[in-house]
Amino acid sequence: MFKSTANNNLLTTQVEILFKAAPAGGLSNIFSVWLIFALVYNTQHHTSALLLGIAVSFLTTIRTFFTNNYLKNKNLDLNKYLAVYFVITLAIGVAWGLFCLRQAYHDDEAIRNMIFLINFGLIAGGIPILSVWLPAYLVYVLPQSIAIFFVFIHLDYEDHYFIALTFFIFMTVMIASSFNVNTRRKHEIELTYHNDQLINELNDEIHVRQKVQTELEDNKRQLEKKVEERTRDLMVINSNLEKVIDKKEKAEQSLQYLAYHDELTGLPNRNLLIDRINHSIEAASRNKQQLGILFLDLDRFKAINDSLGHVIGDKLIIEVTKRLLATLRKEDTISRNGGDEFVVVIERMLNIDEAIGIGQKLIGILNRIFDIDSHRMHIGASIGISIYPNDGSSALELLRNADTAMFNAKKAGGNRLQFYDESMSNRLHERLLIESELHTALSENEFHLVYQPQVNCLTGETVGFEALLRWNNPNLGFVGPDQFVPILEETGLIHDVGKWVVKKVTNMLSSGLTGKAAIAINLSALQCGDVAFVEFIQQEITKANINPAKMEFEITESLLINDYEKTERFLNKLHSTGCPITLDDFGTGYTSMNYLTRLPIDCIKVDKSFIRNIDSNPTLENIVKAIVNLSTSLGIKNVFEGVETTAELNIIQKLKGLIIQGYLYSKPLNENEINNWLTREDGVNIQYLEQVSKTS
Secondary structure, eight states: OTGGGTTOHHHHHHHHHHHHTHHHHHHHHHHHHHHHHHHTTTSTTHHHHHHHHHHHHHHHHHHHHHHHHHHHOTTSOHHHHHHHHHHHHHHHHHHHHHHHHHGGGOSOHHHHHHHHHHHHHHHHHHHHHHTTSHHHHHHHHHHHHHHHHHHHHHSOOTTHHHHHHHHHHHHHHHHHHHHHHHHHHHHHHHHHHHHHHHHHHHHHHHHHHHHHHHHHHHHHHHHHHHHHHHHHHHHHHHHHHHHHHHHHHHHHHHHHHHHHBOTTTOOBOHHHHHHHHHHHHHHHHHHTOEEEEEEEEETTHHHHHHHHOHHHHHHHHHHHHHHHHHHSOTTSEEEEEETTEEEEEEEEESSHHHHHHHHHHHHHHHHSOEEETTEEEOOOEEEEEEEETTTOSSHHHHHHHHHHHHHHHHHTTSSSEEEOOHHHHHHHHHHHHHHHHHHHHTTTTOEEEEEEEEEETTTOOEEEEEEEEEEEETTTEEEOHHHHHHHHHHHTTHHHHHHHHHHHHHHHHHHTTTTTOEEEEEOOTTGGGOHHHHHHHHHHHHHHTOOGGGEEEEEEHHHHHHOHHHHHHHHHHHHTTTOOEEEEEETSSOOOHHHHHHSOOOEEEEOGGGTTTGGGOHHHHHHHHHHHHHHHHTTOEEEEEOOOSHHHHHHHHHTTOOEEESTTTOOOBOHHHHHHHHHTOTTOOHHHHHHHHHHO
């Protein structure tokens, strides 16, 4: 009950009134009790009156102390003090009630009636004091009333029932009066609260009005001042209005220009390009002429932009634009399509050879060295060509087909021309289909690994396996690595797939299925730029509790050419984990011998192009001999891949080659075949394996 009203303003005010009246109520009780004590002095009720006097005096004193303490410190717990007041008042009422019960045995009827009259006075006098909080009045009077009613019922009077009924009516009137007083007091409190609130609101409103009036007067003065200032300003504005209009017109012209031109180079952008191509198509159609679209993409621009910064990249684009404009005819249109892409429109073409000539000129001038801010750069370009009307009848179709041809030119190595043909669209469609299926291949568990043994050709012992990624798609069937791995790299999916491969290999090594043999994993260029990938490898090695020396990583020579410094940092961090590093396809690129001494290379793999027909080609034999001598002098292992015949093996053994990987020994094995391979490897007959591999 107390907690439910603790935060009520009405209750707070009631309690303050109640507690302020506590001393007066206490004095009336103390005066009454000691008056009764004087009446019964030297009677049989002397002792009970004395106890009543002591109890009432003590309780009223304690109650007065608590109420005064609360009134002095308003921040105290209201519920706690109200509860104490309630209990003490109840105790006072009970003390009076117990004393009244004793009056049933009083011999002197006059004294007894006097005591009851005093009780009636206390009951009636408590209404104005205690009724402000109704529970206080009720706990005070009910114990007394019940006791007096009980005494009246048991008095030995002829009319004692009438007396009891009369008292009951009296108490009913008293309690009803207390309810009425309580209602009026609460109404008065609420009315006072609302009046105070209204007064405060009126005062606030008066204050606001005064503030607003002051602000209005200030605003009026400021407005008058501003009108004067504005009048002067208008004269200046009017004089400059024509200048503003001129600037606006120039700005609109500038916006119009930017809507159709590239901001960096000033060349037509894609919007203007499409419009010009459409006009050129109409002219070519009327005059029965051909129209050439050359889609040009700069080679190696992204590497320059990323390594030297966008400022150098922008300057390079501007220099490229100058060279293109200087090479093309005035009637030809050149547009920047965005980034490092340009489109050239060749109008009134006599034949296809004209497009070839212009394309070769553009590649030639872009192959020359660019010297920008002391940086010497070589870029080159890949160009795709589509011809109207053979390759399309609209601007968008011709651009799309030229873009497709350019993509194929870049895929073929870049720095070349490529005409569009319909098969390109088919290949592009096939590529898009593969890319679409690759996005769910990992989550659908479509990838698996096979492992090709690497065998010591002297002992027949399997010293390692190369983990090879395979993909079998429900819709496309088996897709070759040469088809899907480049797309994994271009889309960035290679990161997640690479982590999956590492987990599979660490699980294989942890299971002990491969025995003492190590497992080699191929790394892509994207992975070699991700230092966080090394941390992932370290975590997986630790989790699987395997020897890091049994997990090898293979990189290709092209990584060293593209971004040597980044690759060096990555390889040093990877090698620090204890994992060996192999340089794959050795001899097919342009690896500097200096790289082999600076990088943590533990093994080189001789490309199969040097092994094929080595037994009948002395030049190949000499090249392989030089590679073996080089690796031996540097303390680097060597692996020969693609060995398929005994004759090739004999030459490698003669040249002191050691580790062989190829179909002469085994094709790539799945997990279930590895155990059989390792258990039968002792005493392997090479000629028998050669025969098996050929028949399989």
